[in-house]
Amino acid sequence: MRRPSSPTEERPSRERWALAGLWVLVLAPVVAHGIWRPVLEALGGAGDALAVSLAAVAVAGAVVGAAARWPARPRRWLLASLPVVAAGAAWAGGLAALAALVAVAGVAVGVQPRLAAAAPRLLDGRARHRRVTTGAVALAGALTLFQVARLATFMGDADRVEHATTAGLAPLLTHHACLTAYVQATRLASARVDDLYAEEWWPSQSAAGQAHEATYAPFHLDAYLYPPQFLLAPWVLQLAGSSFAAQRAAWFGFTGLFLAFCLWSVVIELGRRSPQAAARALLFMPVIWLAGPVMISVQVGNVHVAVMGAAVLGMLYLHRQRFPLGGALLAFAILAKISPAVLGVLLVVQRRWRAVAWTAGFGVIWSLAALALFGWAPFAAFLQGLLPRLGSGQAFAFFAERLRDVIINTSPFGVPFKLHALGVPIADPWVVAGHVGAAFNVVVVGLVVIGGLRARRLDGPGNPPGLDVGLWLALLTLGCLRSPFAPTYITFTAFWLLSVWIADARGRGAVVWTTLGVAVLLGVPPMPPAAALIVTLVQDLALLGLLAWYVIRGRRPA
Numbered sequence: 001m002r003r004p005s006s007p008t009e010e011r012p013s014r015e016r017w018a019l020a021g022l023w024v025l026v027l028a029p030v031v032a033h034g035i036w037r038p039v040l041e042a043l044g045g046a047g048d049a050l051a052v053s054l055a056a057v058a059v060a061g062a063v064v065g066a067a068a069r070w071p072a073r074p075r076r077w078l079l080a081s082l083p084v085v086a087a088g089a090a091w092a093g094g095l096a097a098l099a100a101l102v103a104v105a106g107v108a109v110g111v112q113p114r115l116a117a118a119a120p121r122l123l124d125g126r127a128r129h130r131r132v133t134t135g136a137v138a139l140a141g142a143l144t145l146f147q148v149a150r151l152a153t154f155m156g157d158a159d160r161v162e163h164a165t166t167a168g169l170a171p172l173l174t175h176h177a178c179l180t181a182y183v184q185a186t187r188l189a190s191a192r193v194d195d196l197y198a199e200e201w202w203p204s205q206s207a208a209g210q211a212h213e214a215t216y217a218p219f220h221l222d223a224y225l226y227p228p229q230f231l232l233a234p235w236v237l238q239l240a241g242s243s244f245a246a247q248r249a250a251w252f253g254f255t256g257l258f259l260a261f262c263l264w265s266v267v268i269e270l271g272r273r274s275p276q277a278a279a280r281a282l283l284f285m286p287v288i289w290l291a292g293p294v295m296i297s298v299q300v301g302n303v304h305v306a307v308m309g310a311a312v313l314g315m316l317y318l319h320r321q322r323f324p325l326g327g328a329l330l331a332f333a334i335l336a337k338i339s340p341a342v343l344g345v346l347l348v349v350q351r352r353w354r355a356v357a358w359t360a361g362f363g364v365i366w367s368l369a370a371l372a373l374f375g376w377a378p379f380a381a382f383l384q385g386l387l388p389r390l391g392s393g394q395a396f397a398f399f400a401e402r403l404r405d406v407i408i409n410t411s412p413f414g415v416p417f418k419l420h421a422l423g424v425p426i427a428d429p430w431v432v433a434g435h436v437g438a439a440f441n442v443v444v445v446g447l448v449v450i451g452g453l454r455a456r457r458l459d460g461p462g463n464p465p466g467l468d469v470g471l472w473l474a475l476l477t478l479g480c481l482r483s484p485f486a487p488t489y490i491t492f493t494a495f496w497l498l499s500v501w502i503a504d505a506r507g508r509g510a511v512v513w514t515t516l517g518v519a520v521l522l523g524v525p526p527m528p529p530a531a532a533l534i535v536t537l538v539q540d541l542a543l544l545g546l547l548a549w550y551v552i553r554g555r556r557p558a
Contacts, residue, residue, distance in 0.1 A: 011071045012116040013124035019282065020115035021064035022141040024108045026289070027260055028060035029053040029152035031107050032100040034253015037156050038246040040096035047093035049157035053149045055088025055097065056104045063108035074109050081105040118268045119282060122275040133283070140286035147290060148256070151299055155252040158218055158245065165295040172404075177219040179251055179301030182234040183244060184212060185224035189231050189374040195381040196224065216244050225386065225395055226303075228378035229335035229370045233303070248301060255298055255306050262309035263288065263496070266469055269316055270500070273467055277500065284499035288492075292522065297489035307333050308476055308493050311340040315472050318347075318355040319465060327358030328366075334359070335366055338390075339479035342448050343472060349452025350465060393433060393484030400429070407524070407532045410540050411486035413437040418533050437484060443548075444478045451475060451551045473497035474550045481544070491521045494543065501550065520546065 012020070029052075036052050059081050066080035085105055089098035127134045150163040166173040181202075188196040202223040203213045213221040240250035263285055271278030288294060297305050314330030317323075333340040347356045371379065389395040393413060399405035406417045416432040426432055451471050459466050473493045480490040498517040520542045524532045 012113075012119065013121075014068075015123040015125070015127050016116045016119035016121075017068060017071070017112075018127075019119050019123070019137075020112050021067065022145070023115055023260065023264075023285075024064055024112050025057055025060045026141075026145050026148050027111070027257065028056040028104050028108065029149045030253055030256035030260075031104050032056035033152045033156035033249050034257070035103050035250075036096050036100035037249035038240045039099045041241050041243040041246040043095055045094055045096065047097055048091075049153045049160055050163070051088075051092035052097055052100060052156060053153045055084075055092050055101055056152075057145070057149060058088060059084045059101050059104045060108045063105060063112060067112050074113065077109050077112070078105060081108070115264065118264065118271075120267075120271045120275045120278040122279045123282075137283050137286070140290065144286040144289045147295060151295060152252070152256075154299070155249055158248075165292070165299045173296060173300060175219050176222065177216065177248065177301050178222050178303070179234075179248055180216045180219055180244070181222035181224040182226075182231075182301075182303070183237070183247060184216075184221060185226075186231050186234040186238070189228065189378050190235070192375050192377060194377055195385065196378055197381050197386045219244075225390065227335055227338065228374060228382055229332070229366050230303070230337075231374060231378070232332075232366065232370055233336070235373060251301050252298065255301075258306050258309055259289075259298075262313050265313060265316060266496075266500075269319075269467060270469065280502055281499040284502065287518070288495045288499060291492070291495050293488045293491045294495065297492060302489060303336065304480075304489050305492050307336045307340065308480075308496075310336075311343055311476060312469065312472055312493075312496075314359075315343055316469070318352070318358075319467060323354060323358040324362075326355065327360075328362045331359045331362035332366055335363060339482060340476060342444065342475045342479035345445070345448045346452045346455075346471075346475060349449055350456055352465060390484075393430070393437065396483075396485035399485045403529055405485070405487075407529065407536055408487050409485055410488060410490060410536070410543065411437075411481050411483055412440045412540070412544070413484040414486075415537065415540065418537055422530065422533050433484070437482070441482055444475075444482055447478060447548060447551045448475055454552075470497055470500040470550060473500065474547050477543075478547055478551075491543070494521050494547070497547075497550070517546070 032052050032055075033049070036047065036049075040047055062081040062084045063077045066077040067074075070076045082105070085098070085101045088101050089095075091097075092101075147165070151165050154160050154163040154165075161167060161174050164174045184201070185196050188201060193201070201212065203221050215221075234247075237247050237251060240246045263281075267278050267282045267285075270281055294305060310329045311333035314326045314328070314333060317326030317329065320326070330340065330343060334344060344356070344359060347359070386395060399409055399414070400417055403421060406414060406421055409417070413433045413436060415436060416426055416429040420426045420429045451468075451474070455466065455468050455471060473496050477490065477493045477497065480486055480493070483490075494517075498521070501517065520539050524535045524539075527535070
C-alpha cells in the first residue's frame with residue numbers, strides 16, 4: 001500500500017482513486033467530530049456542529065481534488081487543503097474547529113493514496129463499461145456521505161436531534177445511548193463499589209438510580225450487562241475528558257474509523273486470493289454503512305459493531321500468523337461480549353493450537369489488567385449474579401414487557417414470545433423459550449464443528465488454514481443469536497457476510513442473493529404490530545436458514 005513517490009511509478013486508475021476519495025469524504029465528518037467536541041469541552045466556548053461537518057467534507061474534498069490533479073505529490077494536497085481549513089475553522093468557530101479540520105486534512109492526505117493502492121485492480125477501466133453499476137455505487141456513496149455527515153452532526157451536538165438516524169423513525173432511540181451504561185459502570189468499578197450490577201445503580205430498576213441519570217442528560221441511563229473486562233475500553237475513553245458529550249463524540253469517532261479499517265482490511269485480504277471477491281465486497285460497503293441496524297448501533301454508542309470488527313480482525317491477523325495482535329483482539333472481543341467465543345471453539349476444532357494459546361494468553365492478560373484496575377468485586381458480582389441471569393434470560397426480562405422489544409428481538413429465544421403475542425396458546429413463554437434456547441445452543445455448537453471440519457477438509461492435510469471470512473461472520477451472527485435478547489443491530493455481521501457471500505455468485509444470482517439478503521436483514525418498516533410480528537418471524541427463520549446453509553455449504557470466494 002505504498003503511495004507513488006514519482007510520476008514514473010504506476011498510479012492507481014481513476015476508478016480506484018474515485019473509490020478512495022469517496023471513503024475519504026465519508027470518514028471526514030467522523031474524524032472531525034471525534035476531535036471537535038472533546039477539544040471544545042476542554043477549551044470551552046461554542047461552535048456549530050453542522051458547520052464542522054460541512055467544513056470537514058470540504059477539506060476532504062480539497063484533498064481528493066488535489067489528489068486527482070497531482071496524484072504523485074501529496075504535499076500539494078496538503079497545501080490545497082490549508083485555505084479550506086482556515087476558512088472552515090473561522091466559519092465553524094475557533095480553535096476546536098481548527099484542530100478538527102487539521103486532523104481531517106492529515107488523515108485525508110495519509111489515507112487517500114493507501115486506499116487507492118489497496119483497491120482491487122480488477123476495477124480498473126470498469127466505470128466506462130459498467131455504467132449501471134457505476135451509477136449505483138455513486139448513488140450509494142452519496143447517500144452514505146449524506147447520512148454519515150448528518151449522524152456526525154448529531155454526535156457532535158446532542159441538541160441537533162433532527163440529524164439523528166432515528167429522527168422521525170424511532171424517536172424513543174434518539175435519546176438512548178448504550179454508552180451511558182459503559183461510562184457509568186466504569187465510574188462505579190473505579191469507585192470499587194461492591195456490586196456494580198446491583199439494581200440500585202440503574203434508573204430502570206430503582207428510583208435511587210435515577211439520580212445518576214442527570215449526569216448523562218439528555219440521554220437516559222442504560223443498564224450495564226457486560227463482563228468486567230470490557231470496562232477497559234470505556235476506562236481508556238476517559239482520556240477524552242470527563243464530559244459525557246466529549247466521550248460520546250470520541251467513541252463515535254473511534255467506532256467509525258475502526259469500522260472502516262476492519263472492512264477495508266477484509267477487502268485487502270480477499271484481494272490477495274480473489275480480486276473479484278474483493279471488488280464486490282468493496283462496492284457493497286456503502287450498503288453496510290447505510291443499513292439501519294448499523295447506523296443505529298453507531299448512533300446509540302453500542303459496542304457491538306466494534307467488538308464484531310475486533311473479532312474478525314483478530315481472526316484475520318491469526319490467519320496471517322501475526323499471533324500476538326490477533327490473539328489480543330480476539331481475546332478482548334470474547335471477554336467483551338462472550339458470543340465471539342464461537343470463534344475460539346472454531347480454532348479448537350481446526351486444531352490451530354498456536355492461535356488458541358495466544359488467544360487464551362491474552363484473555364488472562366486482559367483479565368489481570370481489569371483486576372488490577374477495578375479489583376475482584378466486579379468479577380464476583382458478574383460470576384455470581386449477572387452471569388446466571390444472562391443464561392436464563394432474566395437479565396433481559398424487560399423485553400417481554402414491551403411489544404416493541406418483542407418485535408425487534410431476532411433471537412430464537414424470543415420466538416415463543418412472538419407466538420404468544422399473536423395469540424398462540426403458550427402457558428409460560430419463559431419455560432418454552434428456555435427449551436428453545438438450550439436446543440439452539442446445541443445447534444450452534446454443531447454448526448461450529450461442521451464449519452471447522454469442512455474448513456480442514458478444504459485446506460487439506462498439512463496445508464495452512466485458508467481464508468474463511470464468510471464462515472467467521474456466519475458463526476459470529478449465530479453466536480449473537482444465542483442471546484435471549486438480540487436486537488436488530490446484531491445483523492451487522494450478516495450484512496458484512498452478504499458482501500462476501502455474493503462474491504462467488506454469477507450474473508442474476510448475485511442480484512437475487514443480494515436482494516434476498518437485504519430483505520431479510522433490514523428489519524420491518526412501520527406496520528401494525530400483528531403484521532410486524534409475522535414478518536419478523538419469517539425474517540428470523542430465513543436468517544437462521546441462510547446462516548446454516550452457508551456454514552454447511554462450506555465454500556470460499558474464488
